[in-house]
Amino acid sequence: MVSDRIFGLGIIFVALFYLWSAANIQIGFLSDPVGSRTFPYLIGGIALLCALVFVVRPDPDPVWPRLPTLVRIVAAIAVMYLFSQTLKPLGFIIPAAIASGVLSYLISPRLLASALTGIGLSIGLFIAFNSALGLSLSPFGRLITG
Amino acid sequence: MELFNNLAQGFAVALTLSNLFLAVGGCFLGTIIGSLPGLGPSNGVAILIPLAFTLGLDATEALVLMTSVYYGAMYGGRISSILLNIPGDEPALMTTLDGYPMAKKGRAGDALVLSGVASFVGALLATVGLMLLAPILARIAYLFGPSEYFALYLLAFCTLGGLASRNQAKAALAAMLGLGIAMIGLDNTTGLPRFTYGEMHLMDGVDFLVAIVGLFAVSEVFVFIESHGKNSAIGVTLDKITVPFRDIVRCFPAMLRATGIGFVAGILPGAGASLGSFLAYMAEKSVARDKDSFGTGNPRGVAAPESGNNAAAGGALVPMLTLGVPGSGTTAVLLALLLTLNITPGPLLFEERPEVVWGLIAALLIANFVLLIMNVPMVRLFVTILSVPPGVLLPGIMMVSFAGIYSLSGSAFDLVLMIIFGLLGYLCRKIDVPTVPIILGILLGNKMEDSLRRAMVISDGDWTYLFSSGISVGLWIAAIAGFVAPIFLRPLLKKPAQPGN
Numbered sequence: 001m002v003s004d005r006i007f008g009l010g011i012i013f014v015a016l017f018y019l020w021s022a023a024n025i026q027i028g029f030l031s032d033p034v035g036s037r038t039f040p041y042l043i044g045g046i047a048l049l050c051a052l053v054f055v056v057r058p059d060p061d062p063v064w065p066r067l068p069t070l071v072r073i074v075a076a077i078a079v080m081y082l083f084s085q086t087l088k089p090l091g092f093i094i095p096a097a098i099a100s101g102v103l104s105y106l107i108s109p110r111l112l113a114s115a116l117t118g119i120g121l122s123i124g125l126f127i128a129f130n131s132a133l134g135l136s137l138s139p140f141g142r143l144i145t146g
Numbered sequence: 147m148e149l150f151n152n153l154a155q156g157f158a159v160a161l162t163l164s165n166l167f168l169a170v171g172g173c174f175l176g177t178i179i180g181s182l183p184g185l186g187p188s189n190g191v192a193i194l195i196p197l198a199f200t201l202g203l204d205a206t207e208a209l210v211l212m213t214s215v216y217y218g219a220m221y222g223g224r225i226s227s228i229l230l231n232i233p234g235d236e237p238a239l240m241t242t243l244d245g246y247p248m249a250k251k252g253r254a255g256d257a258l259v260l261s262g263v264a265s266f267v268g269a270l271l272a273t274v275g276l277m278l279l280a281p282i283l284a285r286i287a288y289l290f291g292p293s294e295y296f297a298l299y300l301l302a303f304c305t306l307g308g309l310a311s312r313n314q315a316k317a318a319l320a321a322m323l324g325l326g327i328a329m330i331g332l333d334n335t336t337g338l339p340r341f342t343y344g345e346m347h348l349m350d351g352v353d354f355l356v357a358i359v360g361l362f363a364v365s366e367v368f369v370f371i372e373s374h375g376k377n378s379a380i381g382v383t384l385d386k387i388t389v390p391f392r393d394i395v396r397c398f399p400a401m402l403r404a405t406g407i408g409f410v411a412g413i414l415p416g417a418g419a420s421l422g423s424f425l426a427y428m429a430e431k432s433v434a435r436d437k438d439s440f441g442t443g444n445p446r447g448v449a450a451p452e453s454g455n456n457a458a459a460g461g462a463l464v465p466m467l468t469l470g471v472p473g474s475g476t477t478a479v480l481l482a483l484l485l486t487l488n489i490t491p492g493p494l495l496f497e498e499r500p501e502v503v504w505g506l507i508a509a510l511l512i513a514n515f516v517l518l519i520m521n522v523p524m525v526r527l528f529v530t531i532l533s534v535p536p537g538v539l540l541p542g543i544m545m546v547s548f549a550g551i552y553s554l555s556g557s558a559f560d561l562v563l564m565i566i567f568g569l570l571g572y573l574c575r576k577i578d579v580p581t582v583p584i585i586l587g588i589l590l591g592n593k594m595e596d597s598l599r600r601a602m603v604i605s606d607g608d609w610t611y612l613f614s615s616g617i618s619v620g621l622w623i624a625a626i627a628g629f630v631a632p633i634f635l636r637p638l639l640k641k642p643a644q645p646g647n
Contacts, residue, residue: 028336033607036333039595047322053315062576065372084561100541108537
């Protein structure tokens, strides 16, 4: 009940912001009968209606993960974000080994197995990508130039 | 005669060494993807698309590879349904009902062989159906103007959304999310930016591959972190594999019936393979004299859903190729592949690029025989692969997703966007908002708006033009019925509870 109401309120804000943005779309001077704004208005309007339905008639709550699981999910997001930001400067191998090792630990917490998974996946996939698929990933980025 | 000429041309394309190699490789990869729980046809195909690009494949080759993966995943889904009681992908859910009990009785090998043959019958006949029906539908599609296309897109959202969620408002919201995201970027008509908020990265719009891989693959990682350990069911061991000829002969009529039902369910825009296998199972159960034995390991309860879901997989390619409207989540992903390859599906595809269409059909025919060999005599190999622990599998999926998307654009911005889509996909699954309409919205949003705007240009702003032809009125009625009917049908179509839990 509560989940859907919160979700519905969130969507109402997003939809109102979307409609406001749509109202500010620049219009070309040679416009067609429909124009650039009508379709976004329709989208925002229908989304607003749907959100009102959630607030008025919410579904039963799903089972939300408990705090330890939530922490693990947030950690996974953080790891993925760091991976996306370090891929360019540090190359594939080191960030991939760390990211997949940590993720593996988050899924099944065994230290040695996760470390081996990380290193194995990183080197194995790098070789597969670079030799078999011809993906041009840099192994070490700007750490080693030459 | 024309059909045979076309088919001969298709085989000339498909039987080159590189295409054969891609078909075999695709079938192999696909069967693995299908059999691994947590990696279904739509996310499997999604994470492989970026790789297909970096391989530098041309349009036909990429299509041959990806549709082989698609068919392979449909075959493979049954393996973990039967052995672990966990569907390898959603359409294989119905196979758990009788497949797992059959395996528990010590007939795991028989169940695997029987369902492999059933998959073959369903997929092969559906490919023949595709071959016969697609050119006819392509001819009808010539009659479609912008107002008919607008109604057709609407129909796809309504039927897909109507069936995908238990709550119509949530399905509609999912479609609006997708359409709303599609509006980001330069307006096709005026060339002016919309919803970009001055961010340069958004000028080209949101790349649908980023959205698809995020929603389907990255979200899976979060789901697994939440459910870690819980999903490991007690497996059944597989002893000798023999061919149960008596069962195959006795189930053959059931396979044919299921193929017919599945194929029709697949053609309906939005319905897809899950509905195909569901209807095939329920139909078989209702005509059977031994109703009570369904759910306890009846061989026909294994054969029917497998023929049904594989036939639906073939059927779903019909509207995707002829009209550009995908019939299921996975065909939506295949549509994304076509669009990225600059191939516009539709009637013109059959006229202008016959080598693509017929090469694809020939490749599918070949793929079916390859898959029969892989899934019957070689099934033990895939059973071994099933034992890859999620702690290795999921990080692997994530790395392939990231490397694939990064190799396409080289931009960290797209990777961050992909993580956001992953999180969105996870939240949507928690609160029962279906993700397939989001994908469909992102894919079809601009086309839908364009067809509306062109219709209004033709009619000079008269909105009644949208309902001016018989075809479009029919499509509107079908769309409304497809959206509203599930509300009333839902109590009748309750899925039977999974046994053994």
